[in-house]
Amino acid sequence: MNKSENTPEKAGEFEVSRIERVLDDETTWATPPPHVAEDLLAAIRSERERASAKHPIWLRRFWPRVSVALAAAAIIALVAGILLSSQGVTDRVPLAGTELEPGASGTAAFTATGSGWAIRLDLTDLPAAESGYYYEGWVWNDEGEGVSIGTFHLRGGSDPVQLWAGVDVDAYPWIWITLQEEGAGPAASDQIVMLGLREP
């Protein structure tokens, strides 16, 4: 180490020593193995191919349109909220169909219970999942982490769907409905068919 020779101007000494402490730690200089980049890109391509196999349009490309759909859904939710206001529901979130299901709409009613959050979905014009596929509800945070709140298929009709969240939904403001393929693993697919944002 060569601290005496490296000494900069006096005014910056404290900051330099603070930075030097970090620079002296070998973990600061560590570099990820080359396979990490390769594995990452392979995982991204795999997810993207799985998504495009059924639906050629990827969520991120239609995100701006989703925001428009959310605004429209807010109006629907206002009406639904008036209708449901006598049922003791804690919080209602409008759900909008994405470009994968542009005609779908609905609400997610969040109710706090002693065992977690009960989340009732009242959905309109979301078609039943085809055989081999199912829908999955998620709550999602802004940091890209999601928690599944249950699965359903709607093949018996569009009765309200009851889902449950065991996490603090305030920390996970987004609600997504994804179309999942059986056997494709537990991760959320990119086939997001409906979504909503729970305002604080």
Add this chain to the structure above:
Amino acid sequence: MDPETLQRFSSGDEAAIKTVYDTYSGPVYAASLRILRDPSWAADATQQTFLKAWRAASSYDPQRPLGPWIFSIARRTAIDIYRKESRRIQSDQIDLAEPGPSLEVIWEVFEVRAAVEQLADDEREVIRMSHFDGLTHSEIAHRLDIPLGTVKSRTHRAHQKLLALLDHTRDP
């Protein structure tokens, strides 16, 4: 990172993801390693961090700095891995509540490493040789076959750049 790349990143563009990875994989891996103290876990955390970032890219606002957004994903990912692996090995010696050093220390590692990545190659080299390899200026001059004065001026310039790049992290 230029605004166009950030915009393309937010739309999930693969080339932009690669650019983001090239820029932040070092800081993410260093911060993850500081938390996890295990190279394979840190590698796993690094891959998961960027995969999550790609999945959530549409929620990233290109008007805001990318570093803190990536860092928050990385830290949470590393902590999740720590807890999962700790449960798997069922060690009574590990505190599951909050692993490793404080948030401030991890943030410093991330920021300093990110700043080092922005130095010119020759500046980064002398800083690395000084701090990581523990060489004196004379030893660096000998190893690089350059004058001692060049090592001193290059080191001074690198320190000044680091100070400027890290000025925003300074305590008020």
